[in-house]
Amino acid sequence: MTTYLVTGAAGFIGANFLKYIIGQHGDGINVIVLDALTYAGNLSSIKQEIDLPNVTFVKGDVKDHDLVKKIFAENDIDFVVNFAAESHVDRSIENPRLFLETNILGTQNMLDCAREAWLTGKDENGRPTYKAGKKYLQISTDEVYGSLEKDYDEAQPLHVSDELKKVIEGRRELTTFGKHFFTEETPLSPRSPYSASKTSADMIVMAYYHTYGMPVNITRCSNNYGPYHFPEKLIPLVIHNILEGKKLPVYGKGLNVRDWLYVEDHCKGIDLVLRRGTVGEVYNIGGFNEESNINIVHLIIDTIARIMRDEPRYQALLKCRLEDINYDLITYVTDRPGHDMRYAIDPTKIATRLGWYPETPFTVGIEKTVRWNLDNQQWIDSVTSGDYQQYYEQMYGNR
Numbered sequence: 001m002t003t004y005l006v007t008g009a010a011g012f013i014g015a016n017f018l019k020y021i022i023g024q025h026g027d028g029i030n031v032i033v034l035d036a037l038t039y040a041g042n043l044s045s046i047k048q049e050i051d052l053p054n055v056t057f058v059k060g061d062v063k064d065h066d067l068v069k070k071i072f073a074e075n076d077i078d079f080v081v082n083f084a085a086e087s088h089v090d091r092s093i094e095n096p097r098l099f100l101e102t103n104i105l106g107t108q109n110m111l112d113c114a115r116e117a118w119l120t121g122k123d124e125n126g127r128p129t130y131k132a133g134k135k136y137l138q139i140s141t142d143e144v145y146g147s148l149e150k151d152y153d154e155a156q157p158l159h160v161s162d163e164l165k166k167v168i169e170g171r172r173e174l175t176t177f178g179k180h181f182f183t184e185e186t187p188l189s190p191r192s193p194y195s196a197s198k199t200s201a202d203m204i205v206m207a208y209y210h211t212y213g214m215p216v217n218i219t220r221c222s223n224n225y226g227p228y229h230f231p232e233k234l235i236p237l238v239i240h241n242i243l244e245g246k247k248l249p250v251y252g253k254g255l256n257v258r259d260w261l262y263v264e265d266h267c268k269g270i271d272l273v274l275r276r277g278t279v280g281e282v283y284n285i286g287g288f289n290e291e292s293n294i295n296i297v298h299l300i301i302d303t304i305a306r307i308m309r310d311e312p313r314y315q316a317l318l319k320c321r322l323e324d325i326n327y328d329l330i331t332y333v334t335d336r337p338g339h340d341m342r343y344a345i346d347p348t349k350i351a352t353r354l355g356w357y358p359e360t361p362f363t364v365g366i367e368k369t370v371r372w373n374l375d376n377q378q379w380i381d382s383v384t385s386g387d388y389q390q391y392y393e394q395m396y397g398n399r
Protein backbone atom coordinates (compact mmCIF):
# COMPACT_ATOMS: atom_id res chain seq x y z
CA MET A 1 0.00 0.00 0.00
CA THR A 2 1.46 3.33 -1.10
CA THR A 3 0.72 6.39 1.05
CA TYR A 4 0.69 9.86 -0.53
CA LEU A 5 0.88 13.13 1.39
CA VAL A 6 -0.59 15.68 -1.02
CA THR A 7 -0.43 19.34 0.04
CA GLY A 8 -2.69 21.97 -1.53
CA ALA A 9 -5.15 19.36 -2.86
CA ALA A 10 -8.14 21.66 -2.29
CA GLY A 11 -6.66 23.93 -5.00
CA PHE A 12 -7.00 23.60 -8.75
CA ILE A 13 -4.26 21.17 -9.81
CA GLY A 14 -4.10 19.35 -6.45
CA ALA A 15 -7.84 18.55 -6.60
CA ASN A 16 -7.45 17.16 -10.12
CA PHE A 17 -4.41 15.17 -9.01
CA LEU A 18 -6.30 13.65 -6.07
CA LYS A 19 -9.11 12.57 -8.42
CA TYR A 20 -6.57 11.20 -10.89
CA ILE A 21 -4.65 9.03 -8.40
CA ILE A 22 -7.86 7.71 -6.82
CA GLY A 23 -9.12 6.89 -10.33
CA GLN A 24 -5.84 5.16 -11.22
CA HIS A 25 -4.97 3.33 -8.01
CA GLY A 26 -8.34 3.11 -6.19
CA ASP A 27 -8.09 1.65 -2.70
CA GLY A 28 -4.54 0.46 -3.44
CA ILE A 29 -3.33 3.77 -2.02
CA ASN A 30 -3.81 5.91 1.08
CA VAL A 31 -3.86 9.67 0.71
CA ILE A 32 -3.40 12.34 3.36
CA VAL A 33 -4.42 15.79 2.11
CA LEU A 34 -2.88 18.77 3.90
CA ASP A 35 -4.38 22.12 2.98
CA ALA A 36 -4.69 25.45 4.83
CA LEU A 37 -7.88 26.30 2.86
CA THR A 38 -6.80 29.80 1.86
CA TYR A 39 -9.06 31.72 -0.56
CA ALA A 40 -7.74 29.34 -3.28
CA GLY A 41 -8.63 26.14 -1.41
CA ASN A 42 -12.12 24.79 -1.97
CA LEU A 43 -12.96 21.68 -0.01
CA SER A 44 -16.14 21.07 -1.99
CA SER A 45 -13.95 20.35 -5.06
CA ILE A 46 -12.75 17.17 -3.33
CA LYS A 47 -15.86 16.36 -1.31
CA GLN A 48 -16.31 12.87 -2.81
CA GLU A 49 -12.67 11.95 -2.35
CA ILE A 50 -12.32 13.05 1.27
CA ASP A 51 -15.35 10.95 2.18
CA LEU A 52 -13.48 7.81 1.03
CA PRO A 53 -12.06 5.57 3.77
CA ASN A 54 -8.54 5.74 2.28
CA VAL A 55 -8.41 9.57 2.12
CA THR A 56 -7.82 11.77 5.19
CA PHE A 57 -8.16 15.54 5.14
CA VAL A 58 -6.04 17.65 7.50
CA LYS A 59 -6.63 21.39 7.65
CA GLY A 60 -3.28 23.00 8.29
CA ASP A 61 -0.30 24.96 7.11
CA VAL A 62 2.73 23.50 5.32
CA LYS A 63 4.87 25.78 7.52
CA ASP A 64 3.57 24.19 10.75
CA HIS A 65 6.48 21.97 11.83
CA ASP A 66 4.67 20.21 14.71
CA LEU A 67 1.65 19.38 12.57
CA VAL A 68 3.61 18.05 9.59
CA LYS A 69 5.91 16.08 11.90
CA LYS A 70 2.84 14.51 13.54
CA ILE A 71 1.44 13.52 10.11
CA PHE A 72 4.73 11.75 9.32
CA ALA A 73 4.82 10.11 12.77
CA GLU A 74 1.28 8.72 12.41
CA ASN A 75 1.55 7.61 8.76
CA ASP A 76 4.21 5.77 6.80
CA ILE A 77 4.31 8.37 4.00
CA ASP A 78 5.88 7.14 0.74
CA PHE A 79 5.32 10.11 -1.58
CA VAL A 80 5.07 13.80 -0.73
CA VAL A 81 3.60 15.92 -3.53
CA ASN A 82 3.89 19.59 -2.64
CA PHE A 83 1.31 21.62 -4.56
CA ALA A 84 0.57 24.04 -1.69
CA ALA A 85 1.53 27.54 -2.70
CA GLU A 86 0.39 31.06 -3.22
CA SER A 87 0.03 30.88 -6.99
CA HIS A 88 -1.41 34.07 -8.47
CA VAL A 89 1.16 36.49 -9.97
CA ASP A 90 -1.07 39.57 -9.56
CA ARG A 91 -1.50 38.83 -5.85
CA SER A 92 2.30 38.41 -5.50
CA ILE A 93 2.75 41.95 -6.81
CA GLU A 94 0.37 43.20 -4.08
CA ASN A 95 1.77 41.09 -1.21
CA PRO A 96 5.17 39.50 -1.93
CA ARG A 97 5.89 38.55 1.69
CA LEU A 98 3.09 35.99 1.90
CA PHE A 99 4.48 34.32 -1.22
CA LEU A 100 7.96 34.07 0.24
CA GLU A 101 6.64 32.64 3.50
CA THR A 102 4.33 30.00 2.01
CA ASN A 103 6.30 29.03 -1.05
CA ILE A 104 9.82 29.03 0.40
CA LEU A 105 9.47 28.35 4.14
CA GLY A 106 6.59 25.94 3.54
CA THR A 107 8.72 23.90 1.13
CA GLN A 108 11.66 23.88 3.52
CA ASN A 109 9.43 22.67 6.37
CA MET A 110 7.95 19.86 4.26
CA LEU A 111 11.47 18.78 3.26
CA ASP A 112 12.72 18.88 6.85
CA CYS A 113 9.86 16.76 8.15
CA ALA A 114 10.25 14.24 5.30
CA ARG A 115 13.99 14.04 5.95
CA GLU A 116 13.53 13.41 9.69
CA ALA A 117 10.92 10.71 9.04
CA TRP A 118 12.75 8.93 6.24
CA LEU A 119 16.33 9.02 7.55
CA THR A 120 17.69 5.57 8.48
CA GLY A 121 21.35 6.34 9.22
CA LYS A 122 24.58 6.78 7.26
CA ASP A 123 26.40 4.71 4.65
CA GLU A 124 30.11 3.76 4.77
CA ASN A 125 31.01 7.19 3.31
CA GLY A 126 29.06 9.02 5.99
CA ARG A 127 26.25 9.97 3.57
CA PRO A 128 22.68 9.92 4.94
CA THR A 129 20.55 6.91 3.98
CA TYR A 130 16.77 6.81 3.69
CA LYS A 131 13.97 4.26 3.79
CA ALA A 132 13.50 2.63 0.35
CA GLY A 133 10.85 3.83 -2.09
CA LYS A 134 10.34 7.30 -0.60
CA LYS A 135 10.13 10.45 -2.70
CA TYR A 136 9.50 14.17 -2.29
CA LEU A 137 8.11 15.85 -5.41
CA GLN A 138 8.05 19.63 -5.71
CA ILE A 139 5.46 21.07 -8.12
CA SER A 140 7.15 24.02 -9.77
CA THR A 141 6.49 26.24 -12.75
CA ASP A 142 7.96 27.27 -16.10
CA GLU A 143 7.95 30.84 -14.74
CA VAL A 144 11.24 30.09 -12.93
CA TYR A 145 12.98 30.28 -16.33
CA GLY A 146 11.96 33.91 -16.99
CA SER A 147 10.64 35.16 -20.31
CA LEU A 148 11.40 34.23 -23.94
CA GLU A 149 11.39 36.28 -27.13
CA LYS A 150 8.36 36.05 -29.35
CA ASP A 151 9.91 35.71 -32.82
CA TYR A 152 6.73 35.35 -34.92
CA ASP A 153 3.46 37.30 -34.84
CA GLU A 154 1.53 34.24 -35.96
CA ALA A 155 2.08 30.65 -34.84
CA GLN A 156 4.45 28.64 -37.11
CA PRO A 157 4.74 24.85 -37.49
CA LEU A 158 6.89 23.28 -34.75
CA HIS A 159 9.43 20.73 -36.00
CA VAL A 160 10.37 18.04 -33.50
CA SER A 161 13.01 15.29 -33.55
CA ASP A 162 12.22 11.83 -34.95
CA GLU A 163 12.68 10.35 -31.46
CA LEU A 164 10.05 12.71 -30.10
CA LYS A 165 7.71 12.12 -33.04
CA LYS A 166 7.52 8.44 -32.07
CA VAL A 167 6.29 9.34 -28.58
CA ILE A 168 3.81 12.04 -29.54
CA GLU A 169 2.33 10.34 -32.59
CA GLY A 170 -1.17 11.09 -31.34
CA ARG A 171 -0.51 14.83 -31.58
CA ARG A 172 -0.16 16.53 -34.99
CA GLU A 173 -0.03 20.17 -36.08
CA LEU A 174 2.22 21.47 -33.32
CA THR A 175 2.96 25.20 -33.56
CA THR A 176 5.22 27.80 -31.93
CA PHE A 177 5.67 31.56 -31.68
CA GLY A 178 9.46 31.46 -31.26
CA LYS A 179 12.79 29.78 -31.91
CA HIS A 180 13.82 29.09 -28.33
CA PHE A 181 12.33 26.96 -25.56
CA PHE A 182 12.83 26.38 -21.85
CA THR A 183 14.65 23.11 -21.21
CA GLU A 184 15.66 21.73 -17.81
CA GLU A 185 19.12 23.28 -18.42
CA THR A 186 17.82 26.82 -19.02
CA PRO A 187 19.28 29.11 -16.30
CA LEU A 188 16.71 30.18 -13.71
CA SER A 189 15.74 33.83 -14.16
CA PRO A 190 12.48 34.62 -12.33
CA ARG A 191 10.93 38.04 -12.83
CA SER A 192 7.93 38.30 -10.47
CA PRO A 193 7.74 37.86 -6.69
CA TYR A 194 5.72 34.68 -7.38
CA SER A 195 8.28 33.13 -9.71
CA ALA A 196 11.16 34.27 -7.48
CA SER A 197 9.56 32.45 -4.54
CA LYS A 198 9.03 29.29 -6.63
CA THR A 199 12.64 29.46 -7.88
CA SER A 200 13.92 29.75 -4.31
CA ALA A 201 11.86 26.72 -3.34
CA ASP A 202 13.32 24.72 -6.25
CA MET A 203 16.82 25.65 -5.13
CA ILE A 204 16.08 24.52 -1.57
CA VAL A 205 14.79 21.20 -2.92
CA MET A 206 17.98 20.67 -4.95
CA ALA A 207 20.06 21.75 -1.93
CA TYR A 208 18.41 18.96 0.12
CA TYR A 209 19.24 16.51 -2.66
CA HIS A 210 22.89 17.55 -2.91
CA THR A 211 23.51 18.15 0.79
CA TYR A 212 21.45 15.40 2.43
CA GLY A 213 21.03 13.00 -0.51
CA MET A 214 17.25 13.24 -0.19
CA PRO A 215 15.13 11.39 -2.78
CA VAL A 216 13.56 14.32 -4.63
CA ASN A 217 12.21 15.35 -8.02
CA ILE A 218 11.01 18.69 -9.35
CA THR A 219 8.43 19.05 -12.11
CA ARG A 220 8.05 22.39 -13.90
CA CYS A 221 4.83 22.80 -15.81
CA SER A 222 3.29 25.38 -18.09
CA ASN A 223 -0.12 27.03 -17.59
CA ASN A 224 -2.75 24.46 -16.65
CA TYR A 225 -6.41 24.65 -17.57
CA GLY A 226 -9.40 22.39 -16.96
CA PRO A 227 -12.08 21.61 -14.33
CA TYR A 228 -12.08 23.19 -10.83
CA HIS A 229 -10.06 26.22 -11.96
CA PHE A 230 -10.60 29.29 -9.74
CA PRO A 231 -12.28 31.97 -11.90
CA GLU A 232 -9.60 34.61 -11.27
CA LYS A 233 -7.37 32.97 -13.91
CA LEU A 234 -7.72 33.75 -17.63
CA ILE A 235 -9.66 30.76 -19.03
CA PRO A 236 -12.31 30.29 -16.29
CA LEU A 237 -12.65 34.07 -15.93
CA VAL A 238 -13.41 34.47 -19.63
CA ILE A 239 -15.95 31.61 -19.54
CA HIS A 240 -17.63 33.09 -16.46
CA ASN A 241 -17.76 36.63 -17.86
CA ILE A 242 -19.21 35.49 -21.19
CA LEU A 243 -22.08 33.72 -19.42
CA GLU A 244 -22.63 36.84 -17.28
CA GLY A 245 -22.55 39.10 -20.36
CA LYS A 246 -19.60 40.97 -18.80
CA LYS A 247 -16.62 42.50 -20.59
CA LEU A 248 -13.58 40.26 -21.13
CA PRO A 249 -10.46 42.03 -19.78
CA VAL A 250 -7.31 41.28 -21.81
CA TYR A 251 -3.90 42.63 -20.73
CA GLY A 252 -2.14 44.96 -23.20
CA LYS A 253 -3.00 43.83 -26.72
CA GLY A 254 -3.41 40.18 -25.74
CA LEU A 255 -0.24 39.20 -27.58
CA ASN A 256 1.57 37.50 -24.68
CA VAL A 257 2.11 33.83 -25.38
CA ARG A 258 1.85 30.95 -22.91
CA ASP A 259 2.06 27.19 -23.29
CA TRP A 260 -1.20 25.54 -22.14
CA LEU A 261 -1.44 22.09 -20.58
CA TYR A 262 -4.69 20.22 -19.92
CA VAL A 263 -4.65 19.53 -16.18
CA GLU A 264 -5.36 15.79 -16.46
CA ASP A 265 -2.37 15.35 -18.78
CA HIS A 266 -0.30 17.15 -16.15
CA CYS A 267 -1.56 14.87 -13.36
CA LYS A 268 -0.52 11.80 -15.38
CA GLY A 269 2.96 13.27 -15.77
CA ILE A 270 3.28 13.98 -12.04
CA ASP A 271 2.33 10.44 -11.02
CA LEU A 272 4.74 9.04 -13.60
CA VAL A 273 7.64 11.13 -12.28
CA LEU A 274 6.81 10.05 -8.72
CA ARG A 275 6.91 6.39 -9.66
CA ARG A 276 9.55 6.29 -12.41
CA GLY A 277 11.47 9.57 -12.38
CA THR A 278 15.21 9.39 -11.66
CA VAL A 279 15.97 10.77 -8.19
CA GLY A 280 17.50 14.27 -8.22
CA GLU A 281 16.18 15.13 -11.70
CA VAL A 282 14.00 18.00 -12.91
CA TYR A 283 11.31 17.25 -15.52
CA ASN A 284 9.55 19.89 -17.61
CA ILE A 285 5.88 19.11 -18.26
CA GLY A 286 4.47 21.17 -21.13
CA GLY A 287 1.54 21.08 -23.52
CA PHE A 288 3.32 21.55 -26.90
CA ASN A 289 0.65 24.17 -27.15
CA GLU A 290 1.65 27.83 -27.39
CA GLU A 291 -1.17 30.29 -27.74
CA SER A 292 -1.55 34.08 -27.48
CA ASN A 293 -4.06 35.33 -24.92
CA ILE A 294 -6.19 36.99 -27.58
CA ASN A 295 -6.49 33.77 -29.62
CA ILE A 296 -7.57 31.91 -26.48
CA VAL A 297 -10.30 34.45 -25.78
CA HIS A 298 -11.49 34.16 -29.40
CA LEU A 299 -11.56 30.36 -29.17
CA ILE A 300 -13.59 30.42 -25.93
CA ILE A 301 -16.10 32.91 -27.37
CA ASP A 302 -16.50 30.77 -30.52
CA THR A 303 -16.82 27.55 -28.48
CA ILE A 304 -19.48 28.91 -26.11
CA ALA A 305 -21.47 30.53 -28.95
CA ARG A 306 -21.44 27.23 -30.88
CA ILE A 307 -22.51 25.11 -27.89
CA MET A 308 -25.31 27.59 -27.07
CA ARG A 309 -26.59 27.46 -30.67
CA ASP A 310 -26.34 23.66 -30.99
CA GLU A 311 -27.65 22.83 -27.51
CA PRO A 312 -30.24 25.51 -26.64
CA ARG A 313 -30.86 24.01 -23.16
CA TYR A 314 -27.62 25.73 -22.07
CA GLN A 315 -29.02 29.15 -23.01
CA ALA A 316 -30.79 29.22 -19.63
CA LEU A 317 -27.33 29.91 -18.13
CA LEU A 318 -26.87 33.08 -20.16
CA LYS A 319 -27.35 36.50 -18.58
CA CYS A 320 -26.99 38.14 -22.01
CA ARG A 321 -28.44 37.56 -25.47
CA LEU A 322 -26.86 34.81 -27.56
CA GLU A 323 -26.08 37.32 -30.36
CA ASP A 324 -24.05 39.39 -27.85
CA ILE A 325 -21.51 36.58 -27.46
CA ASN A 326 -18.94 37.95 -29.89
CA TYR A 327 -15.52 39.61 -30.01
CA ASP A 328 -17.03 43.01 -29.00
CA LEU A 329 -17.04 41.70 -25.41
CA ILE A 330 -13.22 42.04 -25.35
CA THR A 331 -11.82 45.09 -23.55
CA TYR A 332 -8.09 45.81 -23.44
CA VAL A 333 -6.73 46.80 -20.00
CA THR A 334 -3.37 48.27 -18.92
CA ASP A 335 -0.70 45.61 -18.98
CA ARG A 336 0.61 43.99 -15.78
CA PRO A 337 4.02 45.42 -14.67
CA GLY A 338 6.87 43.23 -15.95
CA HIS A 339 4.46 41.02 -17.92
CA ASP A 340 6.59 38.25 -19.44
CA MET A 341 6.11 38.06 -23.22
CA ARG A 342 6.40 34.34 -23.94
CA TYR A 343 6.82 31.08 -22.07
CA ALA A 344 7.42 27.93 -24.09
CA ILE A 345 8.41 24.77 -22.33
CA ASP A 346 10.18 21.85 -23.95
CA PRO A 347 8.94 18.54 -22.46
CA THR A 348 11.28 16.37 -24.60
CA LYS A 349 12.99 14.85 -21.54
CA ILE A 350 9.84 13.45 -19.89
CA ALA A 351 8.56 12.36 -23.32
CA THR A 352 11.65 10.46 -24.40
CA ARG A 353 12.71 9.10 -20.98
CA LEU A 354 9.34 8.30 -19.41
CA GLY A 355 7.07 8.06 -22.48
CA TRP A 356 4.71 10.87 -21.39
CA TYR A 357 3.19 13.37 -23.78
CA PRO A 358 0.33 15.91 -23.56
CA GLU A 359 -2.49 13.94 -25.15
CA THR A 360 -5.19 16.60 -25.21
CA PRO A 361 -5.21 19.01 -28.20
CA PHE A 362 -6.14 22.57 -27.19
CA THR A 363 -9.51 22.75 -28.96
CA VAL A 364 -10.54 19.48 -27.27
CA GLY A 365 -9.32 20.65 -23.86
CA ILE A 366 -11.10 24.01 -24.18
CA GLU A 367 -14.35 22.30 -25.19
CA LYS A 368 -14.09 19.95 -22.17
CA THR A 369 -13.34 22.91 -19.88
CA VAL A 370 -16.24 25.00 -21.20
CA ARG A 371 -18.62 22.04 -20.81
CA TRP A 372 -17.39 21.37 -17.27
CA ASN A 373 -18.10 25.01 -16.39
CA LEU A 374 -21.57 24.85 -17.98
CA ASP A 375 -22.41 21.64 -16.12
CA ASN A 376 -21.06 22.77 -12.74
CA GLN A 377 -22.61 26.19 -12.23
CA GLN A 378 -23.22 25.42 -8.55
CA TRP A 379 -19.47 25.11 -7.98
CA ILE A 380 -18.84 28.34 -9.92
CA ASP A 381 -21.58 30.19 -7.98
CA SER A 382 -20.19 29.06 -4.62
CA VAL A 383 -16.72 30.25 -5.64
CA THR A 384 -17.76 33.60 -7.07
CA SER A 385 -20.10 34.34 -4.12
CA GLY A 386 -17.44 33.33 -1.58
CA ASP A 387 -19.78 30.68 -0.08
CA TYR A 388 -17.17 27.98 -0.58
CA GLN A 389 -15.25 29.49 2.33
CA GLN A 390 -18.03 28.40 4.69
CA TYR A 391 -17.96 24.84 3.39
CA TYR A 392 -15.33 23.62 5.85
CA GLU A 393 -17.33 24.96 8.81
CA GLN A 394 -20.50 23.33 7.49
CA MET A 395 -18.77 19.98 6.96
CA TYR A 396 -16.41 19.87 9.91
CA GLY A 397 -17.46 22.66 12.28
CA ASN A 398 -19.17 20.31 14.73
CA ARG A 399 -16.88 17.29 14.42
Ligand SMILES: NC(=O)c1ccc[n+]([C@@H]2O[C@H](COP(=O)([O-])OP(=O)(O)OC[C@H]3O[C@@H](n4cnc5c(N)ncnc54)[C@H](O)[C@@H]3O)[C@@H](O)[C@H]2O)c1
Pocket residue numbers: 007008009010011012013014034035036037038039040041042060061062063082083084085086087088102106139140141142198221222223224225230
Ligand atom coordinates in the same frame (compact mmCIF):
# COMPACT_ATOMS: atom_id res chain seq x y z
N1 LIG B 1 -2.14 26.70 -12.15
C1 LIG B 1 -1.12 26.69 -12.99
O1 LIG B 1 -1.30 26.88 -14.20
C2 LIG B 1 0.27 26.39 -12.51
C3 LIG B 1 1.31 26.46 -13.43
C4 LIG B 1 2.60 26.16 -13.00
C5 LIG B 1 2.82 25.77 -11.69
N2 LIG B 1 1.79 25.73 -10.80
C6 LIG B 1 2.08 25.32 -9.42
O2 LIG B 1 1.24 24.22 -9.11
C7 LIG B 1 0.85 24.27 -7.73
C8 LIG B 1 -0.66 24.24 -7.62
O3 LIG B 1 -1.20 25.34 -8.37
P1 LIG B 1 -2.76 25.64 -8.35
O4 LIG B 1 -3.05 26.47 -9.54
O5 LIG B 1 -3.50 24.39 -8.12
O6 LIG B 1 -2.84 26.57 -7.05
P2 LIG B 1 -4.12 27.06 -6.26
O7 LIG B 1 -3.82 28.48 -5.88
O8 LIG B 1 -5.38 26.76 -7.01
O9 LIG B 1 -4.13 26.14 -4.96
C9 LIG B 1 -3.19 26.26 -3.94
C10 LIG B 1 -3.65 25.40 -2.78
O10 LIG B 1 -2.66 25.50 -1.75
C11 LIG B 1 -3.32 25.75 -0.50
N3 LIG B 1 -2.38 26.50 0.34
C12 LIG B 1 -1.96 27.78 0.17
N4 LIG B 1 -1.13 28.12 1.17
C13 LIG B 1 -1.02 27.02 2.00
C14 LIG B 1 -0.29 26.76 3.17
N5 LIG B 1 0.49 27.68 3.74
N6 LIG B 1 -0.40 25.52 3.72
C15 LIG B 1 -1.20 24.58 3.17
N7 LIG B 1 -1.93 24.79 2.05
C16 LIG B 1 -1.83 26.00 1.47
C17 LIG B 1 -4.56 26.55 -0.87
O11 LIG B 1 -5.54 26.48 0.16
C18 LIG B 1 -4.99 25.86 -2.15
O12 LIG B 1 -5.80 24.75 -1.88
C19 LIG B 1 1.48 25.54 -7.16
O13 LIG B 1 2.64 25.17 -6.48
C20 LIG B 1 1.80 26.38 -8.37
O14 LIG B 1 2.93 27.19 -8.14
C21 LIG B 1 0.51 26.05 -11.18
